[in-house]
Amino acid sequence: MTDHPKYYAGVDVGSVSIKAVLIGADRIMASEMMASGGNYRDAAQKVLEGVLSKAGVAADRLSGIVVTGLGAESVPFAARQVSDISCQTMGCHCLFPSARTVIDIGGQFTKAAKISPQGRVADFLMSEKCATGSGRFLQVIARILQVSLEEIGPLSLKSRNPVEFSTNCAVFAESETVSRIAEGARAEDILAGVHRAMASKVAMLLKRLKIEPDVVLTGGGGQDEGLVLAVSDALGVKVLVPEQPRLSAAFGAACLAKGGKF
Amino acid sequence: MPFAGIDIGSTMTKVVIVDENETTLASVIGPTGVEHRHLALEVMDEAIGRSGLSYEALDFIVATGYGRMNVPFADKQITEITCHARGIRAIFPTVRIIIDIGGQDSKGIKIDAAGKVANFVMNDKCAAGTGRFLEVIAETLGVKLADMGDVSLAAKGYVKISNTCTVFAEHEVTSRLAEGATIPEIVAGLHESIAGRVVNMVRHLGIEKDVVVTGGGAKDVGLIKAIEEKVGFTVRIPPEPFITGALGAALLGKGFVERGITRDHERRLEGVTFFR
DSSP states (O other): OOOOOOOOEEEEEEEEEEEEEEESSEEEEEEEEEEOOOHHHHHHHHHHHHHHHTOOGGGEEEEEEEEEEETGOOOOOOOOOOOOOHHHHHHHHHHOTHHHHHHHHSSSOOEEEEEETTOOOEEEEEESGGGGHHHHHHHHHHHHHHHOOOHHHHHHHHHHSSOOSOOOOOHHHHHHHHHHTTTOOOOHHHHHHHHHHHHHHHHHHHHHHHOOOEEESSSGGGGGGGHHHHHHHHHHHOEEEOSSTTTTHHHHHHHHHHTTOO | OOOEEEESSSSSSEEEOOEEEEEEEEEEEEOOOOTTTTTTHHHHHHHHHHOOOOOOSSSEEEEEEETOOTTTTTTTEEHHHHHHHHHHHHHOOTOEEEEEEOOOOOEEEOOOOOOOOEEEEESSSTTTTTTHHHHHHHHHHTGGGGGHHHHHHHSSSSSOOOOOHHHHHHHHHHHHHHHOOOOOHHHHHHHHHHHHHHHHHHHTTTOOOOEEESGGGGGGGHHHHEEEEEEETTOBBBBTTTHHHHHHHHHHHHHHHHTOOOOOSSSOOOOOOOOO
């Protein structure tokens, strides 16, 4: 009998998108991401099948699956459930062993955790009270500016004269944006202003956590270069970003399925 | 001797002109306008027209509200806190607490027995607990802002809205609708939420009878009912809840003239522009 290689999967069932990552002995075999579309069950099954078929691995060869995220309970297959923050922390630890803090900026929530040298959650905070610290703020402003979410980061980086909002409330900033556009403000300057406002809110949240470097930024926010720069400026530290910032929790889930290592 | 008060709010501009007997000669409410804030000036012109007077005939003009600076024809600028307190003293002398729910802020003002401002609290940092919150959600629900009160009163119960943030509450409301909650239950839930937030803020002042509610929020019977449930007694509502600040401004102007206090600066009517 030869030893078959072992495979582990992590599935992150989020409210907006569902992600799966498949890992082998020492590498990422495949990843998949799709819109949740209101049916966590089917979407979770599909992403798992997706990574297995991409990697050419049969379902019965999986040695372990960990699911996480808001809809983790609705997956149709047998899997261990772990909180998203534990998965995020483990994912960051496996990608960047020097990471001690992770900031996850999602569509609705911003979460921050301290990472122990073993990749466990040492402390944890979440902002769910105010849209200013979340990706929602950007979505609202991008809609007014008619800028797609992918364009936000590159545009913001072009700004030479970021708009200073007189308010830190996303709702008031929305009407201020309309006035600023009427006054002739440029889209890049408005976006850079939004990035600054968000970053200052995130920095306020992190102050309570007493951050330690290295800091990793994950979630949709990690894909936005303008936001990454603003957060890095506001915190005064360099911010690391995974290659696929939205997949880091699913990746961490796979690492946890493997016993907390990669 | 006529005196004018102009209260330039974030949403509405209010002008009141009174004579030396404190009788109202004209009272006009109009939009401040988002991009065309010169509409505030039209409200002033309208009030002057209705009173049959001219700018020159006005013995004193006091400007108040968020847009009170840069009103070139005003003789003095006074904060809306002082003006509201003065206006309310004229309408309801027994009031000790004013809850003002405006378009972009909400405040609580405590008045002492002599009618002076003893303390105040204010939220202008966040749309929660302001008229803006109601406006945004009304639009999401497809309910006219003016109908929110009646819709709320028609509810048999209310759906708890747990998000204070307007942006998140908008999302929550959509989810509750999808789950089958009725619009009246949701509107009643929103009123419950705003009333809770505003009353909690005003509690820092120590709530004492009588309480008056002013501003656009006072026009919403559903919100008033929710506030009354929180404070535990009936609150007073002025006959015209929008104009208490402008009335107070006009009355303060009368007081200045009576005490021989002169204008801060010369009036300028040429090329009048606001917010420049």
